[in-house]
Amino acid sequence: MKSFKIIVLLFIFAQVKIFAQSFDPNLSADLQYTIDSFRTAYNLKGISASVYVPNQGTWQGVTGESHIGVPLTPQTGFGIASNTKLFAGVLLLKLAENGLLSLDDSLHQHLPPFNNVNNTITVRQILNHTSGLSDVNIAGYADSMMADPNRVFMPTEIISWIGPPLSAPGTNWNYCNTNYLLAGLIAESVTGQSFSQLLRDSILTPLQLDSTYLDVYETSSVVAAHPWQGGMDFSATPRTSVNSAAWSAGGMYSTSCEMAQWYRALMNGEVLNQNSLNEMTTFVGSGSYGVGISESTILGRTIWQHGGTIWGGYNSSMMYDVQSGSVICVLINQLPAQAFQVAIQLLNDLVSNSVGIPEQNMKIIEVYPNPTSEKVKIDLKDADVVSYEVKSKNGTTLFEGILTKDENEISLSFLAQGIYFISVKSGSYSEVFKVIRN
Numbered sequence: 001m002k003s004f005k006i007i008v009l010l011f012i013f014a015q016v017k018i019f020a021q022s023f024d025p026n027l028s029a030d031l032q033y034t035i036d037s038f039r040t041a042y043n044l045k046g047i048s049a050s051v052y053v054p055n056q057g058t059w060q061g062v063t064g065e066s067h068i069g070v071p072l073t074p075q076t077g078f079g080i081a082s083n084t085k086l087f088a089g090v091l092l093l094k095l096a097e098n099g100l101l102s103l104d105d106s107l108h109q110h111l112p113p114f115n116n117v118n119n120t121i122t123v124r125q126i127l128n129h130t131s132g133l134s135d136v137n138i139a140g141y142a143d144s145m146m147a148d149p150n151r152v153f154m155p156t157e158i159i160s161w162i163g164p165p166l167s168a169p170g171t172n173w174n175y176c177n178t179n180y181l182l183a184g185l186i187a188e189s190v191t192g193q194s195f196s197q198l199l200r201d202s203i204l205t206p207l208q209l210d211s212t213y214l215d216v217y218e219t220s221s222v223v224a225a226h227p228w229q230g231g232m233d234f235s236a237t238p239r240t241s242v243n244s245a246a247w248s249a250g251g252m253y254s255t256s257c258e259m260a261q262w263y264r265a266l267m268n269g270e271v272l273n274q275n276s277l278n279e280m281t282t283f284v285g286s287g288s289y290g291v292g293i294s295e296s297t298i299l300g301r302t303i304w305q306h307g308g309t310i311w312g313g314y315n316s317s318m319m320y321d322v323q324s325g326s327v328i329c330v331l332i333n334q335l336p337a338q339a340f341q342v343a344i345q346l347l348n349d350l351v352s353n354s355v356g357i358p359e360q361n362m363k364i365i366e367v368y369p370n371p372t373s374e375k376v377k378i379d380l381k382d383a384d385v386v387s388y389e390v391k392s393k394n395g396t397t398l399f400e401g402i403l404t405k406d407e408n409e410i411s412l413s414f415l416a417q418g419i420y421f422i423s424v425k426s427g428s429y430s431e432v433f434k435v436i437r438n
Contacts, residue, residue, distance in 0.1 A: 023056045030349040030434075032061045035330075037419065038342050039063045045228050045334040046072040050256040051346055052264050052327040053355055060257050066333065067226040067233055077211060077222040077253045078331035079243070080316045081308025084214075084252040086292030087199060088183045089127050090266065093276040093291060094202055096123075100190045103127070103279065107182065110189045114159050117178075121169045123186060126179040127291045128284050132167040133178045145241040145311075152216060153245040155181045173285025177249040184248025195248050207265050212254040215243040224253060225333035229313035242311055250310055259329040263320050267304075267327070293320075298344055298395075299351055300423070300430050307340050317343040324356025344395060348421055351432045367422060371436035374413040378403050378424065386426040393419055412437050 035047045046064030053059075062072040095101050101110065101123060108119035117133060125131040136158055145151070162178050184195045191198060196217035204212055213220040216239075226235040243251040254262075265271055272280065280291040281304065288295045293304045301321055308316040313335025319328040328346050330339040350356065366379040380386060380403065389400040390410065398415070403424075412420065415437050422433045 023053070023059050024353065027053070027056075027349060027353045027355070028059050028061075030353065031059055031346055032063075034345045034349055034434075035061050035063045035342060038338075038345065041418070042338065044332060044337060046076075046225060046332065047339075047342060048072055048074065048076060048078060048225075048256040048331045049342065049346060050074075050260040050327075050329045051350070052260045053350070054325045058257060058260055066223075067235065070226075072225060072333075074257055075211065075222070075255060077220070077224040077255055078316065078333060079215070079224070079227065079239075079250075079308075079310050079312075079314035080252050080254050080259065080331070081246070081250045081310035081314055082177075083259070083306050083308040083316050083318055084246070084248065084250045085180045086266075086306060086318075087203060087252060087262075088180050088187070088195075088248040089280065089292035090271060091187050091195075091198055091202060092123065092127065092183055093272055093280060095187060095190060097273055097276055101186065107186075110186045111182065114156075114162075116162050116164055117159065117182075118165060118169055123183075124279075125169055126182050126186075128173075128282075128289050129175050129179055129287060130170050130173055130285060131176070131179055132165045132169050132172060132174070133176050134163040134166050134174075135176050135178055136161045136163075145245060146237075149238040149241050151241045151244075153241060153247075155185055155247050158245055158247075159185075173287050173289065175287055175289070177246070180249035181247060187248075203271065207262065207271070209254070209258045209262060212252065212258050212262070214247075215251050215253055216240055216247075217244075217251075220253070222253065222255070225314075225331075227312040227314055228334040229311070230335070234312045237312070239312065246310060250308060254331075256329040256331050259316075259318060259331070260327045263318060263327040263329070267320055267325065293318075299347055299421075299432050301347065301351070301356075303347070305343075309335065311335075313337075315339040319343050319347060321347065321350065321356060324350065326350055326355055341393060341395075345393065345419075345434070348432050348434055352434055354431075367433045367435060370433075371438040372412060373438055375409045375411050376422070376435055378408045378410065378422075380405050380408060386424050388425070389423045390415075391421045391423060393421075395421075 035049050048062045051059045060074040065071045103124040105123050107121050121131045196214040211222045283290045283295040293306050296303045304320040315332040315337040317330045317339035328343045330342045332339045386403050390398045420435050
């Protein structure tokens, strides 16, 4: 019997070795450098980031602190704000899969009348923000949350305070938190269960997202990073009023690793069927919005993404790179902050390390010296002519031009010290390089 156990253990060990994933150490170093340098450059309290790359696994990085003397860890929680919307949208898509509702249902089929809410609005229209509804618009709303931070706001109360419609249903696109408060109410109406319990049973528990929760309506052992805004630590102020008012539109907390895990599972078809995924990624309107995510072109890549900001303050950014299947999550415990800009730089690290670029189509182009105080040279290798753009950290194009094998230098001497991105293109090939001007 003892020998049998040894054989089984050896087999398991062999299986682990076979399927073990190893994250590229050079890419890992680039990702950590990015969040460290961004925190230093912008004097941020802290950043937690996770990057999932197929066939490599998930990199986790933290930099900075929750508050004085308490550094962030990968297990530290953050408010994800409007990234809550994807959870709410997916929940309704799952309910539709189970025949409990249709995306073509009108609100009057599931909810009572609300002031300034057209009951002919459909479920699909609230999910893709084409309902025409406006957000809460009453004097003193934000101040009332601060005046009584322990107050629990009911979603029906918040919805009763929204302003007049901005347009007729289905005629225009406008991002609106009201839409996803209505989504939460619909989920409760068709099931008879609380929104928090539905999330737990349908999404969080099956995906083992144990550090992800809806604040106020759930308790958690996860230690959340202190929220900072305007240089002040707001951890002593209860967040009950703020997070209950946000509810299904922005009241959830998570860790960067679990958010990356959530996106990976969702995009890989582990949560929704293909029809629902198609619905989720049918992007409409000026915001190119689907269900809980929007589509953007960033660094020449098609990106499905969403951001979030909530008072007090937390800032989050999620990105899914369609080409490579990679996921980026950035969480920051400070406002103002630039989680989206950090995510762009992490995406650039993936591109610079050729993640998602088929090897047979790669041209090996080098940029040197890097760092530089004056010029960089572009070694074109097997390309004769390339076009280039020099961009700032926020993606703004500073200048552009053409390079050849004989004239292959770019002067950066007139730029301030900092980080820049050089985008090089030749035919269908493109690559982005991060350059440090010292």
